[in-house]
Amino acid sequence: MTFINYAAREINCKIVYYGPGLCGKTTNLQYIYDRTNPSAKGKLISLATETDRTLFFDFLPLDLGTVKGFKTRFHLYTVPGQVFYDASRKLILKGVDGVVFVADSQEARMEANAESIRNLDKNLKEQGYEISTIPYVLQFNKRDLPTAVPTDAMYRQLNIKGEPTFEATATTGMGVFDTLKAVARLVLMDLKKK
Amino acid sequence: MTSPDLVLYDEEFQKIREALQRLRQDANANVVFLVDKNGQQIAAIGDLQTLDTTSLASLTAGNVAATDGLARLIGEKEFSILFHEGEKDNIHISIVAQRVILVVIFDERSSLGLVRLRVRRATAEIEKIFEDIASKVEKEKQTIRAADYESPFAEITDEDIDRLFSE
Numbered sequence: 101m102t103f104i105n106y107a108a109r110e111i112n113c114k115i116v117y118y119g120p121g122l123c124g125k126t127t128n129l130q131y132i133y134d135r136t137n138p139s140a141k142g143k144l145i146s147l148a149t150e151t152d153r154t155l156f157f158d159f160l161p162l163d164l165g166t167v168k169g170f171k172t173r174f175h176l177y178t179v180p181g182q183v184f185y186d187a188s189r190k191l192i193l194k195g196v197d198g199v200v201f202v203a204d205s206q207e208a209r210m211e212a213n214a215e216s217i218r219n220l221d222k223n224l225k226e227q228g229y230e231i232s233t234i235p236y237v238l239q240f241n242k243r244d245l246p247t248a249v250p251t252d253a254m255y256r257q258l259n260i261k262g263e264p265t266f267e268a269t270a271t272t273g274m275g276v277f278d279t280l281k282a283v284a285r286l287v288l289m290d291l292k293k294k
Numbered sequence: 295m296t297s298p299d300l301v302l303y304d305e306e307f308q309k310i311r312e313a314l315q316r317l318r319q320d321a322n323a324n325v326v327f328l329v330d331k332n333g334q335q336i337a338a339i340g341d342l343q344t345l346d347t348t349s350l351a352s353l354t355a356g357n358v359a360a361t362d363g364l365a366r367l368i369g370e371k372e373f374s375i376l377f378h379e380g381e382k383d384n385i386h387i388s389i390v391a392q393r394v395i396l397v398v399i400f401d402e403r404s405s406l407g408l409v410r411l412r413v414r415r416a417t418a419e420i421e422k423i424f425e426d427i428a429s430k431v432e433k434e435k436q437t438i439r440a441a442d443y444e445s446p447f448a449e450i451t452d453e454d455i456d457r458l459f460s461e
Contacts, residue, residue, distance in 0.1 A: 143346055191362075
């Protein structure tokens with residue numbers, strides 16, 4: 101649900117990073133946070149366990165500049181990836197404008213990726229959204245690992261609707277901003293239709 | 295989509311600010327602010343210099359969402375009021391018009407009783423403003439349909455978006 105404030109001339113959009121446990125959602129946000137001009141970002145909030153596993157969500161507000169005289173604000177959220185946190189994931193999808201699915205490229209995680217996409221589809225539906233119409237971007241993360249599955253094989257398994265797809269290594273930042281830019285583009289273009 | 299986009303116009307924005315300002319004075323509170331259920335801040339009044347209101351908004355919405363989840367688990371519709379008590383400062387959170395969250399931060403200069411009392415009055419006032427917004431948006435939609443009007447974002451181009459990421 102985009103929030104358009106005509107009084108302050110601002111558009112606020114919510115983007116959620118989704119994916120299986122340990123796929124690198126928080127690492128994506130951390131990299132964006134580290135590489136963004138201090139004037140354009142707020143605090144990165146992580147509600148995590150003592151072992152740095154996301155418990156509820158991470159949150160990063162970003163000011164990207166103006167479009168058509170409106171300040172654009174993106175609120176980036178991650179969900180907890182571990183299967184048993186499903187109730188929390190549903191809450192975070194409320195009012196989402198765009199989704200980035202972060203897939204783990206390791207062979208051993210292919211089933212977890214597929215399971216997480218099924219979970220995303222189900223949870224979006226519960227909130228009244230359809231994965232086929234919502235702005236959606238796919239990221240193949242951890243491309244630097246030796247066990248990474250070839251991208252065409254991953255694409256065949258995980259692609260849903262020919263969505264923009266990016267290879268990434270979130271720890272070094274490769275592909276992180278390309279992914280963000282693609283989802284921001286889809287969300288803003290989606291405003292046109294409204 | 296489940297709920298329509300939230301749109302705020304200048305006139306109602308000012309009315310909301312006035313209502314919050316009044317609540318802050320009447321309740322002797324430090325800060326009063328309004329957030330939508332998705333964590334977007336709508337308006338804030340009070341001692342804001344030292345406060346990270348964006349984070350506050352997001353965490354408040356997370357808190358309310360988690361509590362809503364808890365309520366449903368035990369068969370309640372919602373817990374309409376949340377209260378957190380600290381050593382010096384306290385936070386009173388309540389739901390207004392089922393879609394926005396009213397937050398009051400206060401210290402020993404006020405009391406929970408006073409805040410609850412004043413919040414009740416302010417809630418009615420703010421609900422009315424949101425009803426007005428809803429009917430205004432509806433009216434506007436009809437005019438738009440009639441005039442085949444395009445939103446200010448209809449003309450967004452790829453270049454506009456590239457510029458956002460040019461830094």
